[in-house]
Amino acid sequence: PVAAVLNFGEAVNSKGADFRPLLSPNDPQRMYFSSVRTGNTGCDRGGSCGSDIYFTELENGDWQPPRRLSVFLNTIQNEVALGFGKVGGQLYFSRGETLFSGDILVDTFREDVTERTLFSTEFSGPMRAWEGDCAPFFFNDTILLFASRRPGGFGGLDLYVSTFSHGEWTPAQNTGPTINSPYDETSPFLAADGRTLWFSTNDASRSIGGLDILHTTYIDRTLSWSPPRNPGMPLNSAGDDTDFVLPPTGDRAFFSSSRKEGQGESDLYLALFDTPQKEQTETSIPAAFPLVPAYREAVAGASEAELAPLDIFENGGPVEFSPLFYLPSGELFPAGMRDLRALAQLVKNWPQAKIILAAHCDAGDPSPLTGQAVLQAVSDSLRRWGAPLGSIVLRNAGAAYPANEENPAANRRVDIFIANPAELPVAVRFNEAAAAGSAGAFFRKAMNSLFYQVQVPLTGGAVLDDLFRLYPDGIAEQSLASGTFSFGVGMYLTFEQAEQWRRNLAGRGFPQARVAAFVNGWEISKEEARQWVELFPNLGEYIGQ
Structure with missing residues (x-):
């Protein structure tokens, strides 16, 4: 302003x-x-x-x-x-x-x-x-x-x-x-x-x-x-x-x-x-917008080895990430492989980075579990490239948060988030794919602020599929550190809304359902919430539950 x-x-x-x-x-x-x-x-x-x-x-x-x-x-x-x-x-x-x-x-x-x-x-x-x-x-x-x-x-x-x-x-x-x-x-x-x-x-x-x-x-x-x-x-x-x-x-x-x-x-x-x-204190690759089409064509036509960002962090950034777009078959576009390699290098250089990878599919795709398979392939690639996985969380948001309802290709994506960018010695930028006012834009905004979910521990893909049918705005989460799965319903901006849904789920056969709080997309404990309550006063209700 x-x-x-x-x-x-x-x-x-x-x-x-x-x-x-x-x-x-x-x-x-x-x-x-x-x-x-x-x-x-x-x-x-x-x-x-x-x-x-x-x-x-x-x-x-x-x-x-x-x-x-x-x-x-x-x-x-x-x-x-x-x-x-x-x-x-x-x-x-x-x-x-x-x-x-x-x-x-x-x-x-x-x-x-x-x-x-x-x-x-x-x-x-x-x-x-x-x-x-x-x-x-x-x-x-x-x-x-x-x-x-x-x-x-x-x-x-x-x-x-x-x-x-x-x-x-x-x-x-x-x-x-x-x-x-x-x-x-x-x-x-x-x-x-x-x-x-x-x-x-x-x-x-x-x-x-x-x-x-x-x-x-x-x-x-x-x-x-x-x-x-x-x-x-x-x-x-x-x-x-x-x-x-x-x-x-x-x-x-x-x-x-x-x-x-x-x-x-x-x-x-x-x-x-x-x-x-910030636009006046940052530079981009390529340098200006008229050069982007030719640059993208060159990158898309390159081999995976040619896209390896070996020197991308040497100058202290800024480093630019775009959503990882994938084909209906689940394969990432070559440009997405480049960004994924850059992400692997970032995590290897700075293991303290808290990474969230959130997969989305299109409403016309066969199943909301499409994103689950993509996330599995993404995590396999990160593991193959030697990236430590202890601070990486995978989320599958199904088709609930489209970036553009008129363009299915824009919806098949994996969004990248870093919960603690200030702790990294390199500047990081994220390109936005979601159209203004879209559910995808709401998702990204919530992931960069405070939100609550009602989480249910689960095992097995069949149960996950059933939950997506019951709660299409749910998000499946997997911690690569522990391998555990959970299912979170909604992205609520207040504790009161989340607590209401927790009671609803408890009455539907999920007595272990709990309210979880997230800041910048990363789940925080009640003790950690006390450090954020001044910035997000609504956390006071979460702490006192």
């Missing part, structure tokens, strides 16, 4: 339009931006001014009055700073008769005339700035996102993406209907994880007024975007909120806004977050 939004004040903002903040890649105390203000190089006698590029520096906690860049960059035309090369040696900027058309140029960005070329080089890429393509964002010098009204889009400005490969930029591809609408989408910003995209839209169904800042996440497993979310106020307003960028720390954001309490037509603002945005 956004804790506060601060205007840069009259020391930086003008009565005109101040926009397009850019953070220096080499100096965290310097910010560049573009401005249409009195005194610019291109002001005429009537007082009409074009846009020039400025910078301001943070000194002793205050942003200093901005300084205009040299005449090598600012001319009588409109100049707008667009972005930097990865190491900061190049500046991308636009120059044109208006703010909405012109050329995109690349400059060496050196003020000393002896160290720079006299003329800037024209950018050779898929953007057609002279036709109105705008708001480019450059990611690692190899990914370009921009807004365009070109034919074939969904209406208004759409976001497009291109990659630099084999010495040239690929034809731009529309980012699709999840992001784009019949209205305008502009100002893309791709976070360091290469999966989280921030952008602005004036789609009335997603905006509280004017252009609002939204964010969405690319899901590698499904090659799709999550529904964009509006962070709401105070980040957004009734005015136009655009040009969102995050610094490497992820603890704040810079953007421009035309909200009515500003100094001029549009002002520069600083947003402070309660906690750093």
Whole structure:
């Protein structure tokens, strides 16, 4: 959540339009931006001014009055700073008769005339700035996102993406209907994880007024975007909120806004977050979303030996796990075998890791015990690769928690959970397969918080099959350390709900039924519950039962 939004004040903002903040890649105390203000190089006698590029520096906690860049960059035309090369040696900027058309140029960005070329080089890429393509964002010098009204889009400005490969930029591809609408989408910003995209839209169904800042996440497993979310106020307003960028720390954001309490037509603002945005402090493999399809194809076509993640933990992470998807026959996809090998290596390196593997099947599968066979194959593989199994728990949730009711393939999966990630010296990320609002999303949320089950000890697959028919939302559990089985009914968020079902089961011939409490998917004793009761007050009822 956004804790506060601060205007840069009259020391930086003008009565005109101040926009397009850019953070220096080499100096965290310097910010560049573009401005249409009195005194610019291109002001005429009537007082009409074009846009020039400025910078301001943070000194002793205050942003200093901005300084205009040299005449090598600012001319009588409109100049707008667009972005930097990865190491900061190049500046991308636009120059044109208006703010909405012109050329995109690349400059060496050196003020000393002896160290720079006299003329800037024209950018050779898929953007057609002279036709109105705008708001480019450059990611690692190899990914370009921009807004365009070109034919074939969904209406208004759409976001497009291109990659630099084999010495040239690929034809731009529309980012699709999840992001784009019949209205305008502009100002893309791709976070360091290469999966989280921030952008602005004036789609009335997603905006509280004017252009609002939204964010969405690319899901590698499904090659799709999550529904964009509006962070709401105070980040957004009734005015136009655009040009969102995050610094490497992820603890704040810079953007421009035309909200009515500003100094001029549009002002520069600083947003402070309660906690750093994790997408800006993490990296991914592959580096960015356009590279995922080819990467997945390469991984899926590799042999099991080629997929062994021998060096995956050497750099301290982050390590990324996806659900282990399997075929109706019960065989894991090759990409799932890769993640399973990585999991085996993790457990070998850090045996203290508490691992939960939760299998799900589709409602159309012959039996909820389908997941049981998959879990058996998974545990056999882990054992074969030398992973210590003492801290691994297997759960079979049957078909009760589908990830996507319209896609059976998304439901046949084994979810991976680590109950104590803070105790590991490596950062771990989990890709989400479940659609928002689905039973699968509820399952994952409960597994990362507190829930209760009514557990029944059992033996034999026949009894397990009977219990699944009686209680289709039940979960079968096996401890690999002891080999014992149990069956848990429900995932209750309060002790009172669980206790009610315990009495129900006791009256149906299961007098040994008991309420079990789980934190982060791991069962805890009453003594351990006392350590969690401050965070989860409902545990007080469990402790006092």
